[in-house]
Amino acid sequence: MAPAGVVDDSRTQEMQADVAAALEQRRQRRYLVRALLRSPTFVIGVLIVLFWVFMGIFSTAFTQSPLAQHPFAILQSPSAAHWFGTDDLGRDVLARTMAGARTVLIIAPLATLLALLWGGIIGLIAGFYRGITDDIIMRLVDVLLALPVIITSILILSLFGKSLAIVIVVIGALFTPVVSRTIRSAVIGEREREYVMAARLRGERSAFVMAREILPNITQPIIVEGTVRLGYAVFTAATLSFLGFGLGPPSPDWGLTIATERVDLQSAPWTVLFPAFALASLVVGVNLITDGLSSVFSK
Amino acid sequence: MSAVDSQANATDAAPAAALDVRDLEVTFHRRGRDLPVLKGVTLHIEPGEAYGLVGESGCGKTTLAMAALRYLAGNGTVDAGQVLVEGRDVSTLSEEALRKWRGEAVAMVYQDPATALSPAMRIGDQVAEVFRYHEGLKKAEALERARESLRRVALPDPDATLRRYPFELSGGQQQRVVIAMALAVNPHLLVLDEPTTGLDATVEAEILDLIEELRGRIHAAILLITHNLGLVAHLCERVGVLYAGRIVEEGPARELFTDPRHPYTMGLLRCAPRFGMNKTDAALQTIPGTLPALGEPLAGCVYSARCPMAKPVCTRREPDLYAWPSDAGVKGAAEAEAMPPDPVAYSPHHASPVGEAARHARCYFSAQVPEMPQMAPVVGASLEARGASSGDVLEIKAVERTFKDGRKRLTAVHDVSLNLKHGETFGLVGESGSGKTTLAKCVTGLIAADSGTVTFEGKLMRSTAGRRSQDALRAIQMVFQNPDSTLNPAWSTRAILTRSVRKLAGSRSGSVRAKVDKLSADVRVEPRFLLQKPADLSGGQKQRIAIARAFAGDPRLVVCDEPASALDVSVQASILNLLVELQTSESVSYIFISHDLAVVRYISDRIGVMYLAELIEVGSAEEVFNPPHHPYTEALLSSIPKLDFDRRLQRIPLRGAMPSLSEPPTGCRFHTRCHRFLGDLCVQQEPPIQEAVTGHTYKCHIPPDELLAAQLADRPASPVEA
Known part of the structure; x- marks a missing residue:
């Protein structure tokens, strides 16, 4: 009987221990979350971005169809029927502006994630191994950094065709060098720390040290870098579609809309200005999140 | 009251105290909580008096100094009490008056001289700025005064120093510059916050001498804040002991240290290893x-x-x-x-x-x-019973390591050979930059030696850890210096130990948990701390976990690189006890690096002294610490500020700064600073290794009998010539 009792005891102890550890972790996370929620910058940024995410998904439930044309109501100025006016095909600008968030909000986050993934791997390897590996990788990164983002992406898109997937991959690839630099410098700060030496002394493989020892300690710079890149990715995606390298008409995408409607800028400025403001507000929202995060992290 | 009036008051009428702190209460506000730091602190420093404030980290020492100069950080508030400096209430000064007052009447020297100096300005400009700002002098005059003040703090070649940038000076020289700047204004109150912490023993002694010597000339009252009791005993007339924001004892230094009347003071005095004490x-x-x-x-x-x-x-x-x-x-x-x-x-x-x-x-x-009852743990087996005779466990032969720094080549370890017996503790001492840590890392494989061999239990070790077998890694482990970075902050303590047990002990998963529990019990960390991340542990607890990690695979050699240096005295003692105890129970050998000679003397069986990348003396702890020993060891030993009021050794000053590792001096590497310099012989010829007694060797031209005679002649009993 006694042995069974001992086993049970140690099991319950283990369970209690695990529960306590989980509680402790949750307490620390809760502190960060509370600090973020107390930062007005962060909260406003999140509200703006959430607004556009919501619109990107559900806008058609509230507005008219962004594609519906009203041939008898073209280029009408804002009114009770059409709050943001109508465009040259009589489409509701409000509906198009709200729905236009969708493509940017698909492209930008995915491209950013790709850049974080690739840049993370490159930065970890360069920063961890240093020496000749680092030299070679970072010189290549310098070369990539010297390429002008827009021109390069236009060339690649012209070469491979302009699908959404390719746009994502191209933006992700072009942002990789910058990300890898940030992550490399964070890794260099960590690799000389004694816990990394201790890991080497117990014979851990390099991959383990990079992924399990170092990576968890550089999440904050990675998150901040990610939000910075996200802002730029929104910009780049809009620019590419403005230049005709995104979706084609009749998509309500902001960049595309600004490009096609700009001929009416003087006579019907609402057709261009509302999507332009929408784009600007999304970028501002992302940047506010970045500022909020970095100020909470740096405390 | 105008400044002139108060001056007059201070000199003519009843002299006001240089610093008069009355019932001071300071609270810090952090994360929405109020943390009282100082609770009704009262102290009094007369003009020209030196007052030492001692206590361990977090007791409020620095807060008191900051509050006294009204430098409290934004989240700290003075809730009650008063600070009067020369009779003036500091809190009533306007911003402008405060700035003027800080420049003219008070000065502060901080712990880290590197952060007190602007890295982008030449020393001359920085020191001259004090005179230009506070006395309105022209640039040329100010520079002249700067030169004078550098001369006053005994900086060699003040003209050259004026043109240098801070990074071109050693830590000791930087601290001299900071002191020169502090004294430039002829302060009536000088606050020194851990002025020598982080400096080498010989440099510390120099700064100490400087402060002592300046005291005779500047008539400033001094508030010395430190955890180093020896320093206070040396410099101060009166001492206050601070604990948890309270002064727990106060009195004249000598009486307080020889006859403490508060249990905390008694405890502090007892837990620092007395000089010459050994673990046996x-x-x-x-x-x-x-x-x-x-x-x-x-x-x-x-x-x-x-x-x-x-x-x-x-x-x-x-x-x-x-x-x-x-x-x-x-x-x-x-x-x-x-x-x-x-x-x-x-x-x-x-x-x-x-x-x-x-x-x-x-x-x-x-x-x-x-x-007060003695609070020493009972050590089970007698230390003498250890079989420390059975053969060498480690043999280091002619190890050499050079680093490249731009075009310069810095040899950090030069031709070092030594051996270590089973169950023995080998202490490694020397100033920073002498190559102790590099040598230790060559042994563990964290740094690859350029040449030379490391043989462990008869087997030749590969030069880097990555190429060593799991068996070899398990056998040689390391305990690091910095408790804040030795554990991965993202892992729980249990995860850290579990991983080490898995990798090093290779146990079946069933027994891993038991092994982790045993390890943490061995290092006396309560199980509840295993759930925590390192950030929630105290420095001592972190270091205990780091020790447990090193012992996960039952190592046979553990390299301890300053394992207790970053810890408070009371914690340091328990870590040292733990290491001694583990050595007895696990029969492990140690290489123990420390700059604290009393600690090394306490824990080591044999000691090696390093200077400029060379091992210049090896012998039993007893032999190395007594004549005849290398002149450098002699100087090092004389530089420790001791609590002993009656038996003070005359300090042997080391001339000049430590030479660069890229161009070590010819002949004997120590000849540029040696007080027993013989002349050309030392400059031209590398000294032979002389044997004082069997097993005690040193590298010097002076033969043992002459060295013994000379060193005994200079002992404090006989008059010493400067």
Whole structure:
């Protein structure tokens, strides 16, 4: 009987221990979350971005169809029927502006994630191994950094065709060098720390040290870098579609809309200005999140 | 009152105290919580007096200094009390007056000289700025005054120093510049906050001498803040001991250190290894428990939780600062017994010292303090019983390591050979940059030696850890210096130990948990701390976990690189005891690196002394610390500020700065600074390795008998020529 009792005891102890550890972790996370929620910058940024995410998904439930044309109501100025006016095909600008968030909000986050993934791997390897590996990788990164983002992406898109997937991959690839630099410098700060030496002394493989020892300690710079890149990715995606390298008409995408409607800028400025403001507000929202995060992290 | 009036008051009328802190209460506000840091601190420094404030980390020492100069950080507030400097209430000064006052009447020297100097300005411009700003001098005049002030702090070649940037100076020279800047304004009050912490022993001694020498000339009152009791004993007339924001004892330095009347002072004095003490003599005394966290509520006497003589009355009400010798404490205890218990509140009017006596102690039982029970752990097996004779466990032969720094080549370890017996502790001493840590890392494989061999238990070790077998890694482990970075902050303590056990002990998963529990029990970390991340552990606990990690695979050699240097005295003692105890139970050998000679003497069986990448002396701890020994060792030993008031060695000053590793001096590497310099022989020829007695060798031209005679002649008993 006694042995069974001992086993049970140690099991319950283990369970209690695990529960306590989980509680402790949750307490620390809760502190960060509370600090973020107390930062007005962060909260406003999140509200703006959430607004556009919501619109990107559900806008058609509230507005008219962004594609519906009203041939008898073209280029009408804002009114009770059409709050943001109508465009040259009589489409509701409000509906198009709200729905236009969708493509940017698909492209930008995915491209950013790709850049974080690739840049993370490159930065970890360069920063961890240093020496000749680092030299070679970072010189290549310098070369990539010297390429002008827009021109390069236009060339690649012209070469491979302009699908959404390719746009994502191209933006992700072009942002990789910058990300890898940030992550490399964070890794260099960590690799000389004694816990990394201790890991080497117990014979851990390099991959383990990079992924399990170092990576968890550089999440904050990675998150901040990610939000910075996200802002730029929104910009780049809009620019590419403005230049005709995104979706084609009749998509309500902001960049595309600004490009096609700009001929009416003087006579019907609402057709261009509302999507332009929408784009600007999304970028501002992302940047506010970045500022909020970095100020909470740096405390 | 205008500045002129107060000046007049200070000189003509009854002289006001240089610093008069009355019932000062300071609270920090952090994460929405109020943390009281100073609770009714009262102290008094007369003009020209040196007052030492001692205490361990987090007791409020620096906060007191900051509050005194009105430099408190934004989240700290003075809730009550007053700070009067030369009779003026600091809190009433306007911003402008404050700035002027800081420039003219008070000065502060901080712990880290590197951060006190602007890295982008030449030394001359920085020092001259003080004169230009505060005295309105022209640039040329100011530079001239700067030159003078550098000469005053005995910086060699002031003209060259003026043109240098801070990074071109050594730590000791930087601290001299900072002191020169502080003295430039002829302050009436000089605050020194850990002025020598982080500096090497010989440099510390130089700075100490400088301050002592300057005291005769500048007539400034000094507030010296430090955890180093020896430093205070050396410099100060009066001492205050701070614990958890309270002055617990105060009095003249000599009396307080020779006859402490508060259990905390007694504990502090007992737990630092006395010089010359060895682990075979006795285990170190410790102070049980841990330092209270900032703002932690403490019942009754702040020290009662850790006090070996605490009685129920101690937690009933807090004792006042009673005059000693007197029976005030006994009366206080009787009063406390009579009054209703009120462990939390304390009465502000009692914060001040009771009575005008020279000595005070915040204890009901000051009379019993000399008989305070000893708090040393019982060490099981006798240390003598260890079989330290059975052959060499480690043999290092002609190890060499050079680093490249731009075009320069810095040889950090030059031709070092040594061997280590089974179960032995080999202490490695030397100043920073002497190559101790590089040598240690060559042994563990964290740094690859360029040439030379490391043989462990008869097997040749690969030069890097990555190429060593798992067996070899398990056998040689390391304990690092910095408790804050030695553990992965993202992992729980249990995860850290579990991983080490998995990798090093290779146990089946069933027994891993048991092994982790045993390890943590061995290093006396309570199981509940295993759930925490390192950030929630104290420095001592982190270091214990780091030790447990090193012992996960039952190592046979553990390299300890300053394992206790970053810890408070009371914690340091328990870590050293733990290492000694583990050595007995696990029969492991140590390489023990430390700059603290008393600690090395305590823990080591044999000692090696390194200077400029070379091992210049090896011998038993006893032999190395007594003549005949290398002149460098002699100088090093003379530089430690000791608590001993009666037997002070005459300090041997080392000339000049440590030469660069890229261009070590010819002949004997120590000849540029040696006080027993013989002349051309030392400059031209590399000294032979001489044997004083079997097993004790040193690298010097002077033969053992001559060296012994010369060194005995210079002992303090006989008159010493400067």
